[in-house]
Amino acid sequence: MGEEVGRELRAVRGARLLTREVAEQVAITNGVCIRPIPYRRVDSLTGVAEVVSVPCGATLESKCPPCAKRGRQVRRAQCREGWHLEAEPVAPAEASEHQRSLIEARAHLELQRDEAVHAGVDTAELDAVIDAVDREIQAAGMVGAVAGRSGGGRVRSTRRRQDAPDLPRRLRCDTTLGRTFTGSDGKVFRPSMFVTLTLPSYGRVRDGVPVDPGGYDYRRAARDALHFSKLIDRFVQNLRRVAGFDVQYFASVEPQRRLAPHLHIAIRGTLPRAELRQIVAATYHQVWWPAVDEVRFEGDRLPVWSAEIGGYVDSDTGEVLPTWDEALDRLDADQEADPLHVVRFGVQFDAQGVLVGSRDADQRVRYLTKYLTKSLGEDLGDDAGPRANAGRRAHAARLVEALRFEPCSPGCANWLRYGVQPKGAKSGMVPGRCRSKAHRAEHLGYAGRRVLVSRKWSGRTMGEHKRDRRAWVLEALGLDEGAADSCRFVWLRVAAGDPEAGSAALRLLREVARKQRWRAELERLRARADAAGGDGLGLGVRVCA
């Protein structure tokens, strides 16, 4: 191939990159997904196939600003709807057709991923799709039901069981609504709460940066973040026990400036502040994992995988390392053992009563969803000057370092460092190179969900909230798209590089044009409704196509 052809190719490639960038900018200004996933939609009645772009559904602004923004709007609507319900919500059905199809899709994708890994193909794109499906599954209320992510069938010995802390208990009522109070004028109030829970101090900080980095307890900060979601679970359990009703909540996990996760939680119904304080103080979670005090393997001396045994071996002595289950059995048998870690909340605690429809309530809803589009490790944009910013970066780097060799889960490769085979051990595991997101700088130890919504919050899933908005627009436009007839269309994923999908830039611009057409049509309808003197079409509702 001549030099000239090479140059030309590079030029074409360069030009294409530029177009894509410009197209992304246009898409962002128009609120159109910048990483749409192409699907071939086959109409089983007519046989007509067309390539349709499905929004990526990313929740982080760094991945896709329009999708992140839209996701946050839907979260706000969901939060608002459940906070002050006056009638019991209808809980989502156990496993609908939709849920089953999600699970099937998930299994199928996992298979594809396995094949890709086997063939040495990059799985980044597949991972993104799997993530999206996982989110849908979670939203559908089936957390942990897929791909062996549930706790597993291991029965712990009674000694290891987390005991319930000593807390008052109310008689249990079968309601999710909380109490009402009647004012002197006969008016009925149904107060709710907004609570902020924070982890303990690890050392003094100024502007989010440790005053004395050497004295800051990074190890504890790392472990607390890793197990924060368990602590939240315990808090909810204890809260329900004390409250005496089926307390519902909408919570978000957000980063503090010191880079620790904290929790904002909207609670339906109310409890006396003193009781809440008691619950917070009494809540803890014990991590019953093998000890990690002694580093047994590091540097060049690492356990080696033996295909024969199907496990890891000390190459010097030939000793087979204990499997995860064996290590836990040993722990159970050891009467002297302490938990690896105990997580508790800090003393800082904030609880406010909130009344339905108040400006306060609306402000809290915004607050709850404020940073949802940012990752936990991301700079929150409150620029504190170059020196403070450099300090923060160094602080983040130290926390990442502290997380590097902390086991994040039973399956973490770091267990090899401490002489234990990770759960589900397979060849190629290297301590310090666990690929779980908990170790990454964007997550800083917390790999759990950012939004936690109890099942009977609004009685509707995220997907239903989304469909609601969409259905409203479709109806307004008189375009039902045969949505009710879900069996009619067959959806097939279009492979990357498939010529039928066209160039990514063109696809984006096509979506922008489509959206603009919709918006114009919506404006026209709205104007007509206004002219007719009706109450309009719900002003302020945005097209979410």
Ligand SMILES: [Zn+2]
């Ligand atoms: Zn997107």
Ligand SMILES: [Zn+2]
């Ligand atoms: Zn890990």
